[in-house]
Amino acid sequence: MADALLCRDVRKSFGPVRALNGTTLRVERGTIHGLVGENGAGKSTLMKVVMGEIEPDSGRIEAAVRPGMIRQQLSTIPEFSVLDNIIFGNEPVRRGLITRRAAAAQVGELMEQIRLPLPLRAEAALLPPALQQRMEILRVLYHRAELILMDEPTALLTPYEVDALFDLLRRLVAQDHTVVFITHKLREVEALCDAVTVIRHGRTTHHWPDRSFSVTDIAAAMVGEGAADAGPVHPARGEITASDVLLSVEVAGRQVTVRAGEVTGIAGVAGNGQDALVEHVCGLAAHPGFGSVALGGRPIDHWPTKRRRAAGLRLIPADARQWASAAEAGIVDNVITSEVAPAFTGRFGRLRKRAMARHAAEVVAAGQVVASGIEQKAGELSGGNLQRLVAARELTPGGTAVIAHEPTRGVDFRAARAIRHRLRAFADQGGATLLVSSDLDELFEISDRIVVLYRGTVAGQVARGDFSRARLGALMGGLAGEEAAS
Numbered sequence: 373m374a375d376a377l378l379c380r381d382v383r384k385s386f387g388p389v390r391a392l393n394g395t396t397l398r399v400e401r402g403t404i405h406g407l408v409g410e411n412g413a414g415k416s417t418l419m420k421v422v423m424g425e426i427e428p429d430s431g432r433i434e435a436a437v438r439p440g441m442i443r444q445q446l447s448t449i450p451e452f453s454v455l456d457n458i459i460f461g462n463e464p465v466r467r468g469l470i471t472r473r474a475a476a477a478q479v480g481e482l483m484e485q486i487r488l489p490l491p492l493r494a495e496a497a498l499l500p501p502a503l504q505q506r507m508e509i510l511r512v513l514y515h516r517a518e519l520i521l522m523d524e525p526t527a528l529l530t531p532y533e534v535d536a537l538f539d540l541l542r543r544l545v546a547q548d549h550t551v552v553f554i555t556h557k558l559r560e561v562e563a564l565c566d567a568v569t570v571i572r573h574g575r576t577t578h579h580w581p582d583r584s585f586s587v588t589d590i591a592a593a594m595v596g597e598g599a600a601d602a603g604p605v606h607p608a609r610g611e612i613t614a615s616d617v618l619l620s621v622e623v624a625g626r627q628v629t630v631r632a633g634e635v636t637g638i639a640g641v642a643g644n645g646q647d648a649l650v651e652h653v654c655g656l657a658a659h660p661g662f663g664s665v666a667l668g669g670r671p672i673d674h675w676p677t678k679r680r681r682a683a684g685l686r687l688i689p690a691d692a693r694q695w696a697s698a699a700e701a702g703i704v705d706n707v708i709t710s711e712v713a714p715a716f717t718g719r720f721g722r723l724r725k726r727a728m729a730r731h732a733a734e735v736v737a738a739g740q741v742v743a744s745g746i747e748q749k750a751g752e753l754s755g756g757n758l759q760r761l762v763a764a765r766e767l768t769p770g771g772t773a774v775i776a777h778e779p780t781r782g783v784d785f786r787a788a789r790a791i792r793h794r795l796r797a798f799a800d801q802g803g804a805t806l807l808v809s810s811d812l813d814e815l816f817e818i819s820d821r822i823v824v825l826y827r828g829t830v831a832g833q834v835a836r837g838d839f840s841r842a843r844l845g846a847l848m849g850g851l852a853g854e855e856a857a858s
């Protein structure tokens with residue numbers, strides 16, 4: 373079969389960082405090709421080279437068809453209609469005017485061809501992430517791309533939406549399109565991909581041109597010889613007394629509590645109140661339906677976010693790039709947050725630069741952040757490495773309670789395990805961990821109990837001994853009534 377894409381011995385350095393160091397990628401036409409590797413391996417950089425956004429230092433790129441890319445951070449123009457988003461940059465024009473009707477007809481044909489209906493007149497901002505992603509897929513197809521590059525496309529999707537995306541991608545390759553699929557979820561590679569390439573430190577280490585791979589083979593190729601992980605993190609089951617409640621929040625009349633030494637998981641299909649819960653507890657926004665928040669037994673409802681942080685409330689947000697880092701600032705400035713700053717301020721307000729650097733280096737080491745140095749700008753870190761940095765910063769000693777909202781999104785499997793381990797350790801050392809996650813395996817691994825949110829209310833609570841997919845699934849789908857709290 374012919375190649376849709378051939379990247380040969382591609383090299384690209386950013387200053388001292390060798391992002392690509394002889395990467396080769398061969399993608400057959402009409403296939404779904406998995407591209408995997410640890411955080412910072414060079415996957416996104418390679419895709420940017422293919423798109424012509426980054427000039428490689430050396431190497432060859434041969435694309436037999438036009439490439440189009442769908443990024444982790446969607447490029448939706450919120451105030452535009454769905455149609456205008458799709459045709460943006462390639463609008464059909466007659467006598468100097470955009471002919472929307474002709475465009476709508478063309479897009480309508482495309483939607484029919486790939487069985488992907490969308491409300492073209494709707495304002496794009498109103499679409500949920502899964503539909504915005506479909507809109508982007510339509511956009512690249514409308515722009516005549518036949519090689520679709522997708523960077524972690526399932527990160528924001530619910531399990532049903534993932535199935536729908538996979539069906540769509542299969543339909544596309546049946547129509548002679550080609551897909552390069554970047555993911556950290558090896559089960560997705562197993563379910564979807566016809567071939568796989570693994571890159572490690574900017575170099576291609578393994579390539580399976582067909583489905584002869586196994587998840588274990590891929591994991592081993594990603595991390596290198598002898599570096600495979602042990603099993604899951606085991607939660608410590610200490611004696612917990614009711615007086616030790618460190619964090620509590622009222623959710624539609626029910627108390628959700630996290631005691632010292634405990635990990636409370638929050639499960640639910642995305643969009644059932646998880647974002648609002650996190651914002652409410654951290655003081656980023658007050659949401660009706662949620663009531664009083666207490667930290668260490670004290671109500672903190674009227675405290676601004678800064679005071680909550682000073683009192684030991686930590687947050688690992690789902691999107692570290694947007695909410696928890698300053699892209700233009702270096703790692704040191706990103707880890708010296710306002711609560712720790714006094715410890716690094718000497719007499720006459722002078723900054724203790726050496727101590728700051730030491731602290732930053734410790735956070736980088738604890739989080740296993742791959743960076744060229746502690747002065748590297750946060751905006752230059754790969755997505756997964758930035759998430760690692762923020763997780764490590766928030767889990768440094770001194771915290772009372774941590775809210776971890778999809779803390780391992782975009783993080784490779786080894787680093788994800790390390791983050792879960794640290795969330796568990798934070799609790800074991802006397803803190804309270806509230807883990808909000810759409811990943812049931814993650815919740816099962818470290819939670820002492822799981823609270824299920826459904827339409828902004830508590831659908832039920834399940835204690836560790838009673839965890840099962842069936843039970844959680846029923847609560848998440850609104851099919852089961854109240855479960856006994858434990």
Ligand SMILES: Nc1ncnc2c1ncn2[C@@H]1O[C@H](COP(=O)(O)OP(=O)(O)OP(=O)(O)O)[C@@H](O)[C@H]1O
Pocket residue numbers: 386389390391409410411412413414415416417418742743752753754755756757782784
């Ligand atoms: N503009 C840049 N300036 C400096 N360094 C960069 C820049 N872009 C990427 N890098 C570095 O290049 C390396 C590869 O990054 P890249 O984003 O390609 O990794 P990735 O495999 O996509 O990782 P992730 O799984 O975390 O998204 C990283 O070490 C990163 O810090």
